[in-house]
Amino acid sequence: MLVDLADKWVLLMLASLRESGVQRYSELQRSLGGISRKMLSQTLRTLERDGLVLRTVDVKMAPPLVLYELTELGREIAEETRALCTWTEKRTATVYEARAAYDRR
Known part of the structure; x- marks a missing residue:
């Protein structure tokens, strides 16, 4: 696969950069909340290599x-991934409820 869209950090990073335009490393890390420095660097390098991010x-x-x-x-x-991100944000609680119901079985 060319771009690993299944990676949550890729989608979140694309969405953050789409909304803000330009960000410094620390701003991007804050906007993604919870991403490690290693994962942030690795994801940025991958997206830069794929021609999606300019450093x-x-x-x-x-x-x-x-x-x-x-x-x-x-x-x-x-x-193109905006609708997926919007759906995910809107339906997160429902997915967590479904997981909890499944785990109670």
């Missing part, structure tokens, strides 16, 4: 300012 470094700053944003291809896939 820009401003070396004039001390320390260097690193920014992340979606490429045109990234914006396209982020828009």
Whole structure:
């Protein structure tokens, strides 16, 4: 599979960057709540390698300012997955209820 859309961090990261436009590493980590630094770095590298995220470094700053944003291809896939993200947010409680009912059996 080209892009692992089954990875929850990929979908959340695409949605966060779609909503904010450009984010610093720390801003992105805060917006994703719960992602480890290792997973954040790994996911960003994968999305950058796939051409979905652009990483820009401003070396004039001390320390260097690193920014992340979606490429045109990234914006396209982020828009395509918007409905899935919306459904997930809307139905999370229902899924948790179904899991709890299943586990009680």
